[in-house]
Amino acid sequence: MSALDLSIQAQILNLLVALKRAFALSYLFISHDLSVVRYFGDRVLVMYLGRIVESAPAARLWSAPLHPYTRALMAAVPDPARRRHAAPMAGDLPSPQDVPPGCRFHPRCPLASERCRVEEPLPRLFAPAHEVACHHAEIVAQS
16 A cells, blocks of 8 residues: 555545445455554554554554554654654664564663563453553553
8 A cells, every 4th residue: 555646545445445334344454554554444453573562443542552662653653643642762673583582672662671671461451452462551551
């Protein structure tokens, strides 16, 4: 989709949405374009270095992201309403061939603790249908 002209991209997305409604279809749609994901997705899974770090209904994810990586992604979207969630990410992306121990996001996470450096967080239900793999989701929710 990213290589398409915006008007063609919109036409294709509208066609996919119409087909989804007409035939009760489900799609697995993989994208790096959060504005497209926001328009198209009903449920969103956010991945970092091959692991799902957050999973939620799209509306919930956009109103209350709980993983620091999800917040950083949303802060990067050119939308002033999203910039309130997080500052741009610091640090370099680790190599997928040499994944850091513990939480994969800890080298870039502003909330990283010693626990994050040694223990990989497991996904846990934080709200109805909203799973987060973060040791500090409660801190994020309060900010």
